[in-house]
Amino acid sequence: MANLTLFTSLLKFGHAARNATSTTPRIFLATSPRRIQASSSQQDAASVANEARNAAENVTQTTKDMAGKVSATAQDVSEKAKQTAQDAWSQAKGTAQKAADTVVGKTEESKEFVKENAEQVKKSMNTKNKN
Secondary structure (H helix, E strand, O other), X not given: OHHHHHHHHHHHHXXXXXXXXXXXXXXXXOOOOOOOOOOOOHHHHHHHHHHHXXXXXXXXXXXXXXXXXXXXXXXXXXXXXXXXXXXXHHHHHHHHHHHHHHHHHHHHHHHHHHHHHHHHHHHHHHHXXXX
């Protein structure tokens, strides 16, 4: 009954509101309020709390697992980088040693060659001076 009275009132005064706001007629109907049904059971609240706790534990465990995997991967990468650096250093030292040995060997050969030629030069000079 109250809804019908409101509807009738809106129809009577609708023209005043329409002129004040816009040219398009609008009618609003009031309805009875709806009740929101909420579960107040303690069991439902406990089950929701348990589900939330389980979800939090799962997230925590997954995070720990992923952190462990990341740590292991980082350690593996670090070891590989260390090994690569050591290998490069060993190769560089080996190459330097080979170069040094080659230079020393060439120096020894040159030294012997100079000694042999120095003796020949002395002999040649001695023969020239005698003549």
